[in-house]
Amino acid sequence: MRENEAREVLCRMGDLLYRRGLVHGSSGNLSVRLDDGWLVTPTNSSLGALDPAQLARLDASGRHIGGDPPSKEAFLHTCVYDVRPDAGAIVHTHSTHSVAVSCLDHQPGAPVLPPLTAYYVMRVGDLALVPYYRPGDERLAMAVKDVAVKHAAVLLANHGPVIAGKTLNDALYAxxxxxxxxxxxxLLHGHPIRPLTPEQVAELGVVFKS
Structure with a gap:
């Protein structure tokens, strides 16, 4: 994708996320990989009112070389790209229900969310939970980098999801x-649930393996 096209697509995606209520205020950030670096949404910007010309431009080493200053969490994105060469885009939001899950007291070794549906398994897969670090803390990026090697979808404790995809659409769908x-x-809290069995999850991985 050419840079000018990527700028337009990223802004359209920001507006879509805002209109769907998946981001609010100036929360959340997006990025797209280019041949020689990245485009990242600016710090303190509303994803519903992005300007293609003001998107932050980073070079291949993550240095800011153009546009407005990038999100203070831009290093989160570049760390994930470092370990996921197939990723072309990353979406980070504070979407309400996902953040609520990130605030629960999760038991070690238990899944962050049970595999309730086939499409959750197919689009999200094995969701990883990263311990809490304050926004902007570079230790958060290192913690995400460690788990992003095996997980395209990561949930930051008391914060929100970071999802990598081959394209922005793939990341959005996840x-x-x-x-x-x-x-x-x-919605199911307090009710007996019947999540997919390990065998059903494994079958999805075989049949729909990309």
Missing amino acids: LEELEETAKLHF
Whole structure:
């Protein structure tokens, strides 16, 4: 994708996320990989009112070389790209139900969310939970980098999801599936649930392996 086209697509995606209620205020950030670096949404910007010309431009080493200053969490994105060469885009939001899941007291070794639906398994897969670090803390990026090697979808404790995809659309679809599954999780609270079995999950991996 050419840079000018990538700028337009990233702004359209920001507006879409804002209109769908998946981001609010100046929360959340997006990025797209280019041949020689990245485009990242600016710090303190509303994803619903992005200007293609003001997007932050980073070079291949992550140095800011153009546009407005990047999100203070830009290093989160570059760390994920470092370990996921197939990723062409990353979406980070504070979407309500996903953040609510990130605030729960999760038991070690238990899944962050149960595999309630086939599409959650297919689009999100095995969701990793990263311990809490304050926004902008570079230790957060290192913690995400460690788990992003094996997980395209990462949930930051008391913060929100970071999702990598081959394209912005792929990342969006995974984010939406995560948010809807989080809603189901709370709707089903107190009711006996029947998640997919390990065998059913394994079958999805075989049949729909990309």
